[in-house]
Amino acid sequence: MTNLAGAYMARPRTSIAAPERELPQTPKTAPHIEIVPTRTQRKARPKIAYAAVVVTGVLAIVVTQLLLSIGLSDGAYEISSLQSQQKELDRSNQVLTEQFDKLSSPQNLAASAESLGMVANSAPVYLRLSDGAVLGSPVAAAGTSVTGGQALVPNSLLAPPTVAGATAGAGANGASSAPPAPEVQPDVPWQGALPSPTTR
Amino acid sequence: MNATASRSTRRRAAVAVFAVVAVVAVFVVRLVTIQVVQADTLNAASFDKLSAETTTYGLRGDIVDNDGTVLATTVLRYDVTASPKSVTDFDRTDDAGKTTTITPTQAAGEIAAITGQTADEVYGILTADPSSNFAYVVRGIDVDAFRSIRDLDIPWLYYSSNPVRTYPNGAVAGSVVGFMGEDGDAAPTGAAGVEQIENQCLTGTDGVQTYERGADGVAIPGSTVTTTEAKPGGTAVLTLDSDLQWFTQQALAARVQEVGAAWGTVVVQEVKTGKLLAVADYPSVDPNNIDATPTEDRGSIAFQAPFEPGSTFKALTAASVLDAGLADVGTQVEAPYIFTDPNGASTRDSEFHVDPLRLTFAGVIQESSNTGTAMLGELLTPQQRFDYMTKFHIGSSSEVGFPGESGGILHPVDEWDDQTNLTTTFGQGLSTTAVQIASVYQALGNGGVRLPVQLVSRCEQADGTMTQVPDATGEQVVSPQAATDTINMLETVATGGYASADLQIPGYRVAAKTGTAQMSDGSGAYGDSYITSLAGLAPADDPQYVVSVTIAKPVTIENGLAAAPVFQKIMSQVLKEHRVLPSTVPGPDLPTTY
Numbered sequence: 001m002t003n004l005a006g007a008y009m010a011r012p013r014t015s016i017a018a019p020e021r022e023l024p025q026t027p028k029t030a031p032h033i034e035i036v037p038t039r040t041q042r043k044a045r046p047k048i049a050y051a052a053v054v055v056t057g058v059l060a061i062v063v064t065q066l067l068l069s070i071g072l073s074d075g076a077y078e079i080s081s082l083q084s085q086q087k088e089l090d091r092s093n094q095v096l097t098e099q100f101d102k103l104s105s106p107q108n109l110a111a112s113a114e115s116l117g118m119v120a121n122s123a124p125v126y127l128r129l130s131d132g133a134v135l136g137s138p139v140a141a142a143g144t145s146v147t148g149g150q151a152l153v154p155n156s157l158l159a160p161p162t163v164a165g166a167t168a169g170a171g172a173n174g175a176s177s178a179p180p181a182p183e184v185q186p187d188v189p190w191q192g193a194l195p196s197p198t199t200r
Numbered sequence: 201m202n203a204t205a206s207r208s209t210r211r212r213a214a215v216a217v218f219a220v221v222a223v224v225a226v227f228v229v230r231l232v233t234i235q236v237v238q239a240d241t242l243n244a245a246s247f248d249k250l251s252a253e254t255t256t257y258g259l260r261g262d263i264v265d266n267d268g269t270v271l272a273t274t275v276l277r278y279d280v281t282a283s284p285k286s287v288t289d290f291d292r293t294d295d296a297g298k299t300t301t302i303t304p305t306q307a308a309g310e311i312a313a314i315t316g317q318t319a320d321e322v323y324g325i326l327t328a329d330p331s332s333n334f335a336y337v338v339r340g341i342d343v344d345a346f347r348s349i350r351d352l353d354i355p356w357l358y359y360s361s362n363p364v365r366t367y368p369n370g371a372v373a374g375s376v377v378g379f380m381g382e383d384g385d386a387a388p389t390g391a392a393g394v395e396q397i398e399n400q401c402l403t404g405t406d407g408v409q410t411y412e413r414g415a416d417g418v419a420i421p422g423s424t425v426t427t428t429e430a431k432p433g434g435t436a437v438l439t440l441d442s443d444l445q446w447f448t449q450q451a452l453a454a455r456v457q458e459v460g461a462a463w464g465t466v467v468v469q470e471v472k473t474g475k476l477l478a479v480a481d482y483p484s485v486d487p488n489n490i491d492a493t494p495t496e497d498r499g500s501i502a503f504q505a506p507f508e509p510g511s512t513f514k515a516l517t518a519a520s521v522l523d524a525g526l527a528d529v530g531t532q533v534e535a536p537y538i539f540t541d542p543n544g545a546s547t548r549d550s551e552f553h554v555d556p557l558r559l560t561f562a563g564v565i566q567e568s569s570n571t572g573t574a575m576l577g578e579l580l581t582p583q584q585r586f587d588y589m590t591k592f593h594i595g596s597s598s599e600v601g602f603p604g605e606s607g608g609i610l611h612p613v614d615e616w617d618d619q620t621n622l623t624t625t626f627g628q629g630l631s632t633t634a635v636q637i638a639s640v641y642q643a644l645g646n647g648g649v650r651l652p653v654q655l656v657s658r659c660e661q662a663d664g665t666m667t668q669v670p671d672a673t674g675e676q677v678v679s680p681q682a683a684t685d686t687i688n689m690l691e692t693v694a695t696g697g698y699a700s701a702d703l704q705i706p707g708y709r710v711a712a713k714t715g716t717a718q719m720s721d722g723s724g725a726y727g728d729s730y731i732t733s734l735a736g737l738a739p740a741d742d743p744q745y746v747v748s749v750t751i752a753k754p755v756t757i758e759n760g761l762a763a764a765p766v767f768q769k770i771m772s773q774v775l776k777e778h779r780v781l782p783s784t785v786p787g788p789d790l791p792t793t794y
Contacts, residue, residue, distance in 0.1 A: 091276075104269075106369065
């Protein structure tokens with residue numbers, strides 16, 4: 001520009017319109033000039049591949065981390081759910097163990113055995129397997145019951161509660177753990193005259 | 201032009217780089233401050249906000265019998281609390297998707313239906329103090345009730361659990377197992393029986409776990425820290441056999457009620473090991489329901505109540521005399537009705553007889569002659585007799601260490617007056633517990649070797665280690681020959697004594713001794729009620745089990761016959777349960793008169 005300005009000022013003006021005609025001839029289309037890079041220059045240019053790899057790598061890491069943390073949280077919720085499942089199962093286990101212990105108590109077994117009509121045998125006879133000898137004299141079991149009809153060793157876990165609203169422990173314990181209920185016999189209608197007390 | 205251009209370019213580049221580095225440096229400094237310098241404070245602050253602490257229970261261990269039957273165990277019971285401040289109507293959506301609004305009154309009704317309270321009661325609790333944040337709705341409900349209430353989905357109810365002790369077998373071994381007691385605000389601890397002896401073994405230690413939780417209460421993964429590991433209590437294994445214990449308690453209770461007695465106790469001990477298989481008392485406490493038994497009946501009579509043993513003690517005197525070599529089973533005595541010893545003290549037989557009885561030593565035992573025993577007993581000096589009694593552990597409590605256990609009373613020999621000197625030969629003038637008497641017979645049955653009495657066989661920790669295994673070394677109290685001779689003399693009681701009909705066990709040889717002792721009336725003299733007892737072993741040829749039965753103040757039968765049927769029943773059961781082979785060698789049939 002500077003040069004051109006200098007050239008413009010140095011030339012004497014002939015007419016006003018002259019400058020248009022005196023401009024140097026500009027060609028209709030500008031020549032398309034490209035700087036061709038040499039091989040070295042081409043090699044020196046940073047490769048797109050590396051950038052692509054790096055960016056992909058970064059994206060991959062971010063995605064993996066996201067997936068991992070989703071997996072972890074899922075796992076935490078699953079742990080929580082399994083733990084509460086375990087708690088529930090522990091509770092069921094406790095209920096069943098309590099029932100089992102109660103029903104296998106000797107008081108209950110004796111009462112059940114007697115209600116089935118079993119009797120005690122206090123004169124056992126031994127069979128010696130080595131030679132088949134019978135030690136003792138076999139005798140039919142006398143029809144005596146072990147408890148004689150009275151259960152004298154109490155177990156308050158088997159008995160229904162007698163006083164409602166007793167200490168919360170004993171009361172609730174008895175109320176919620178129902179004993180095996182005996183069969184309810186249908187009422188037998190009274191026949192004949194009602195008995196009256198003899199008075200003097 | 202190039203030099204100027206690159207210099208200004210470089211300057212601009214340098215400025216840019218410097219700016220970037222400055223910004224990065226600020227970030228780095230900030231990072232270091234947060235991650236390194238302030239890390240602990242910030243961590244602590246966040247921990248405070250997010251963390252929750254839970255107590256992991258170290259539950260109290262079980263008490264089990266010798267084959268694992270649970271005698272005492274810990275279960276969880278639930279308390280339901282409400283926040284009266286937040287008690288309002290709430291919505292409940294049922295399975296069909298229908299939403300209904302439930303009022304507190306309705307909710308109270310639903311709760312009451314499950315817990316057995318009245319709806320008014322529950323509503324009263326919920327509305328008593330509307331500004332409070334805490335009120336117990338019901339305490340100590342079991343799992344089924346807890347689940348039903350929880351399924352009601354009432355948002356202003358909260359739940360907590362407490363460990364509670366329960367005894368599945370009720371009164372079986374109740375007085376031995378004991379029960380828990382509360383000492384003010386402290387956690388319940390063993391207050392009687394094995395619960396107390398083994399309190400240290402049974403008590404677990406609670407653990408603490410802290411975790412950080414998110415807004416919905418779920419634990420943040422990786423943040424659970426167990427500060428203290430919970431350690432459950434160990435299992436106390438007893439030597440008792442719960443089935444035999446029940447049988448014994450049932451038989452004893454039936455007999456005591458039948459003869460109208462005040463109390464009774466039975467001890468069953470294994471001769472070869474010293475282990476107690478059954479310790480039955482009547483009356484007995486059911487640890488599930490202590491209040492049903494008066495305070496004075498909640499202990500163990502067998503361990504804690506000493507009494508003057510009476511004639512069952514004659515076996516000890518006999519063994520002492522035989523061991524000292526001063527007499528043998530055939531030594532002949534003329535036992536008068538009234539005997540006065542050289543010191544002037546006198547005693548008489550229980551049955552009047554005009555002429556002196558011509559008895560051998562065996563006959564003295566069979567007839568339970570006080571005068572005969574006194575004459576033979578006084579062949580030993582008082583010091584000798586005292587030494588034998590001490591060797592049999594009379595006057596000192598057993599190795600069990602039961603809480604409140606009594607060792608009986610045996611006065612030092614230099615304090616014996618002449619009457620005591622005489623009466624101690626036949627078991628009056630000193631006192632013993634039922635366990636001590638059983639232990640005397642155990643020594644006699646075991647060839648004269650007394651083994652320590654065992655009730656707790658071990659304490660098993662959760663990891664399998666066993667502690668508190670009792671020492672089982674025996675001591676030779678009398679010679680094996682003296683012990684065998686005493687057993688043979690005792691056998692004459694079962695074959696020919698006044699109670700022999702009640703003592704027969706078909707197929708087995710039984711050696712036993714009846715006793716009818718006078719009871720002190722509490723003010724220094726003897727009253728008019730008796731303690732009847734029967735102690736014995738079977739089978740006499742190789743004794744396996746000792747059964748000692750004591751019944752106090754029987755009304756309908758006042759001598760050893762009150763106790764004899766119980767002995768026979770229990771001894772038959774023990775022999776049957778343990779498959780003891782019937783005796784094959786016939787008894788020696790010692791002559792009792794001459």
